[in-house]
Structures are given as structure tokens and as C-alpha cells.
Amino acid sequence: MSTPHPTTGPATHCPVTGTSTTALYGPGLDGDAMPALYEEMRRAHGPVVPVSIAPGIDAWLVVSHRELLRLTREEQDFSHDPRHWSLLREGRVPADSPLLPLVGWRPALLFADGQQHRRMRAAVSDALAGINGHELRRSVRGAAEELIVSFAGHGEADLVADYARRLPMQVITGLLGVDDRTGRELVEAVARTVAASSVSADASRRMGAILLALIEEKRRHRGDDITSALLHHPARLTDEEVLHNLVVMFVAGNQTTVNWIATTLRILLCDPAFRSSLTGGHLSVDDALDLVLWRFPPTQNFPARYATRDMRFGGQDIRTGDMLILGLAAANADPEILPGDGAPVVGNRSHLAFGAGPHTCPAQDPARLITRTAVDTILHRLPDLELAIPESELEWIKSPWSKGLGALPVRFSDPQLPQSPVPPPLASPTAPH
Template sequence: MPPPPVPPQARPRVVGRCPAAPLYGPELDGDSLPAFYAGLRRVHGPVAPVLIAPGVSAWLVIGHRELLRLTREEQDFSHDPRRWTLLREGRVPADSPLMPIVGWRPALLHTDGQQHRRMRTAVSDAIAAIDGHELRRTVRAAAEGLIASFADRREADLVPHYARGLSLQVLTRLLGLDDRTGQLLAQAIMGMVVTNADSHNASARMDAILQDLIKEKRRRPGTDITSALLNHAGGLTDDEVLHNLVVTLVTGHQTTVNWITSTLRVLICDPAFRSSVSVGHLSVDDALDLVLWRHPPTQNFPARYATRDLEFGGQQIRAGDMLVLGLAGANQDPSVLPESGQPVVGNRSHLAFGAGPHMCPAQDPARLITRTAVDTIRHRLPDLELAVPESELAWVKSPWSRGLAALPVRFTRPQLPRPPRHRMRTQEAVPDEESASGPPQ
């Protein structure tokens, strides 16, 4: 049943003389965002009025303490977008490019209380059943194959040629899809995330692919996530399985791509950090955490909806207002960073994965996938360097996703595994997991 109606409001277009800042547009590339969030904090404090599309207003929560409250207090902040005043008033049309991302689905992302716990338990159990050793082998095999496919050219764009292809191969195997269908699915996901006129078509293509997958797994279940959800004791319907798969894919695929490429960018472009990792003073995990602080793969995450009028972060919030989780902005909150403004090594109090009952349930496999992907390419291509000036790197233009659109690199000394000469020497020719994840040779 939909939630009870809330009073119609038109919020928040203007606060005092300060118009709401747009979260979209070509000027908001990856490197300009820290200054953008700092400016919002100076003018508005920890909760700022923004536009997530022309004429569509929301509050962006960029205070660390405030974001923790937003994610933990479901009695004040619901996940159900059917509470959203602008949607109820008809001010967000059904065909808006925003709707595939913020529209209601019968999935854990849009439910509260017992319904959320039932679905989250099913998703968490399905993810927990993933064999970590097998996942690492799958990631390494995909990484080795992708590197070999472009090694002879001595150049590549690591977004489409490596990170995106790797995430695609791994996720499709986890869900039980074949490679070709997985590629079509990845294209549909990208079409949704960029939030443009084709977003609705992309969403429909994704749903059709997943519906076929669910039918197949009902007939012939396997050891994949889809089969685990279909057979979970929580009794998820096919429709609930479909939409929880959508949430898993949309929140998992592009964020993994962004995390891999942002970490590689740091290791390529920051010589001191790269040297510290190479000699063992810092680990690849330290690089991963640095990225989660400075360049979280998801910059802003939709959304919570106020269940009542209240004062929050110095702003007057009305029932039905949308509040967007400003993950990147909250990570920059001076109240949680050292005086230098830089996160300390080993500090994982960032909010890149969210917080509270809805915190991302796939953190561990996501880290394993990203770490293995970064380790493998460092080992195989030890002299990676950017093929363009860092200032010319292109970024994905999205209110939600903070990632590189391209990461062109070159290299001269690929160190690919030697093919085995005969069966007795197979293990000599193919590095084991420990040697493949060690420092570059």
C-alpha cells in the first residue's frame, strides 16, 4: 500500500536570496566537485538546497553528522519515493529521465522497516554465499584476459577496455548471465545512470533482460545470486527479485568501474603515493580507502523523504521533501577530517558506502573485486602512465555518479604470464594469487 498523503509543498526552490544550486551540467566535472561542495557548505551549512534536474528541487545533505542521522532515523526520513511531494503534485513527469533512478520499486532501496529487513536479509544472504576464493580467481582471469587483449598495442583506455569489461564479466557470472547478454545489460545500466532522454528506454531494456533471466533460473536454478534470491526463505516474488537485481546492478556496476579507475588514476598520477605502495609502505587497500574519501564512486545517492515537518541541519524541512545523500560532500566535512583536510591512512569512517540500516551490503566483494583488478594490472603493466595531461581527463556527467569517462594510458613493458610448456610446468608459468598481487617486478 502507498504511504499516507502528505500536504502539498513546493520546496526548496530558494533559501533567502540564494537560489538552489544545480547538481547537473557540464561544469560539474570530477575535479571541480570538491570546491562546489565546499561552496555549498559556506553558504548553506550541512544541508543545502539543490536542483537535481531543471525545476526539480531537493536538499543535499553534506554534513557528516547530519548524513548519519538521515540514514539512521527512518521515523523521520523514509526511503519510499511515493512520499515525495513534487512527484505527488505531478511536477515530476512519469517520463522524466530521473524516474528510472528515483522512482519507486518493490526493492530494499525503497522500503522501510520489516519489508526492508526481509528483502535485505535475502540480498545479504545471497551475497554472503559468494565464494571469495572463487570470486578472486574469476576477477583475476577476467583481468588477465582483458590485459592480454590490448597489451600488444602498448596503449588502452582503461575505462572501456579494462574496468568496465571486468565489472561486466564478474557481475554477469555472479548473476548467472552469459557474456553477450551481460554486455547488453551493462549498456542499459549506463543509459540509466547518465540521466538523459534515453534513460526510460534503457530501464525497459534492463528489466526485459532480467525478466528472461528470472524465468530461466526458475526452470534451471544454479549457484548464482539470482537463484539464491528466488529460493530464499524470505519468499521474494519474481517482481521483488527483479527489482532487487536492478538495485544490485545499478549500485554495483558503475561504482565498481569508478572505484577501479579512480584508484588507478591515483596510483598513476601521484608518484609519491605510487612509490609508497610499490615499496610496501602503503598497501593497495590504503589506495582504495584514499579514493573512497576523496573520490567516492557514488557522489550523491537518492534519496530520503521527510515524514514530517522538522528543522534539520539549520533548514526548515517540510513533510514530503526529498533529501539526497551527499556522500562526497559529507566526506569533506571539516568536523571529521584532520586539520590538513586530508583523510588519514587507515581511516574508514567515510560514508562512501552509506550508513545505517541501508548501508551497502556488498562492501566486501566490491573491495575484493577492486583490489584484485588494481593488483593485477599493476603487476602486468608496471610502467603505466597517462597518455594525456591529467587536466584533460573526461568525466561522466551525472548528478549521482562520480567517475572517469576515459582513462587513456600507455606502457612499454607488459609482463604477461608465459604459457605453460607442458603440463608439469603449468604452475611455474601462471603466478599464484600471492605472487600476482605482489609489487611490480
């Protein structure tokens, strides 16, 4: 690539490939500019792009829909196990690197291949499948209305801090069987872990301690929750495997759902024609949700796969042990799969927001139910909701991994609140025994 995008860090030189890499880290990252950066990368390098994800740590970013499908489906060539990562094996990743909480090996389905992955995924999928959809919807609606009541009297709110960030936490911690206070501590630890900053390692340890205490409690007192379901599944997961699969579920589920809710509300507030079509019945909330998954996937880049052999892939010479990152946002915008005008087709769910292949996100159905109910509830209770600042002043969080708004300030004057007291959300929708 000739020059780095101005919103990223400086270009660096990869000693392995001899090429210039684009830095996907640093305070200059800007969510509004990232789509243009991906297209610049695609033009300069094709489907697979040399990048650096931390000082001295290089990787490949896959920005093509076709190549990303191959990356996710061909486990014999692209492993999930970071112990294949050459930089890690060679001791070139510092022990205190903020990347390690994200990509360091754990005994969880996200970092396993083949039979080991299938065993753990069966337990996770069965636990999620056992969630009662009607009870989950009722729980989400109750929690959403409780939050709306808490700020309705002010006539204004930040729908990220006051709604989107709080709602999934309440629901997901309930599903795991965590009480409210512990849930808040867990959310804070998770947020600091995925921030890829100097506090990530300590936050990761705190997150593990909270979940280990939860597992010990559920061993003694089995409940109707996902943690208990994993502990008592025929796959016989160890306590350590349950802990790390809970980490994966919480990290992947919480922030992703926060971003999905907030960005969907942003589109509805900033696109009057789309909102009119929604309220007029021409489009559904699900159409809005899918639009977000195409244009603004809650996770824009996802680590990682590791090459198991030398190969030519996407026009690049990939070496054994190289890290490859799933460029979900870039692959969704691949001109080879989008309609001619660049706009996703309504009802088209061939996007890659949830990944693809054997590791496709197993929680996408409950995540959609939570997001749909959250959006539908606030539109129903605050029908005259409008953005409180110009759209151009909205800012995305600065992260190479997550695609979310920093804030979404709104105002309203005619809240339609429940006539009777809001029922408390259920602590834990039914999971299998």
C-alpha cells in the same frame, strides 16, 4: 546562495522555501570543480543545501557528515519510499522525467523501510555472503588477465574503456548467472538508465525485460548464482521483488566498481610518492582504495530520503515529503571530521562512500575484492604503466550522481604476461542454495 557555481546550471528560485537553489544538472557539471562547489554550498547554507536536480524539481543536499549519519539512521523521520515524495504525489514530476528510473518506487530493498526492508535485505545479504571469496578472486584475476592480454600488444590502452568498464561487467553478470552477450546488453541498458537522459525510460524497460527473462530461466533451471539464491531464499521474494533487487544490485555495483577501479589507478599513476610507498610495501592496495573512497567516492550524491514530518534539520525548515539527497562526497570532505591538513588518515574507514545505517551497501566486501584484485593484477602485469597524457587533461564524466573518469589513457613497454594461457573466468562463483 548568492550565485551558482560557474560549472553548474543557473540558480533557480524555490517557491516552497523562497531561497535560491543551485542546479545539480546540465552539461556544465565538471567532476574537478564539484569539490569546490560543495564547499561553496557549505559556506553559504551550512549542513543542508537547497538544490534543483532537474528543471522545476527541488531537493535538499546534505553535505555534513553528522547530518548525513542522522539522515541514514533515523527511518522514522526520513523514509526511503519515494511514494512519500510530495512533488511526485502532487503530479509535479513529469511521467517521462529522466529522474524516475533512478528514484521511482520499486519493490526493492533500496525503496523500503522497516520490516519490509529487513526481509529483502536478508535475502540479498545471504546471497552475497554465499559468494566464495577464493573463487571470486580467481574469477576476477582470470578476467583481468584476459583483458590485459587483449591490449598488451599495442603498448597503450584506455584503462576505462578497455579495462575498468569491462571487468566488473564480466564478473557481476557471471555472479548473476547471465551469459556474456546478455551481459553486454544489460550493461548498456543500465548505463543509459542511470544517465538521467531522454533515453533513460526506454533503457529502464529494456533492463527489466532482460532480468525478467533471466528470472524465468533460473526458475526452470536453478544454478549456483545470486539470481537463483534470491529466488530460493526463505524470505520468499516474489519474481518482481527479485527483479528489482537485481536492478539495484547491478546498477549500484557495476558503475560504482568501474569508477573505483579507474580512480584508484589514476591516483597510482599521478601520485609517484603514493605509488612508491605501495610498491615498497609501506602502503597496501587497500590503502589506495580507501584513499579513493575518501577523496573521490565512486558515487558522489545518492538519492534519496523523504521527510515524514515537518522539522528543523541542519538549520533548514524541512517539510513533509521533501526529498533529501545524500551528499557522500561533500560529507567525506566535511572539515569537522577530516584531520587538520584535510587529508584522510590511512586505514581510516569512517567515510560514507557506502552510505550508513540500516541501508549501508551490502555488497561492499565483494566490491572491494573485485577492485583490489583488478588493481593488483594490472600493476603486476604492467609494471611500467604510465599516464599517456598530462594529468590536467583527464576529464570526469559529467554527472551529479557518479564520480568517474571519462578515459584513462596509458602506455607501457614491458608487459609481464602469463606464461600459460589465461584460464577462463568462472561463470558464477558459488552462491547459497
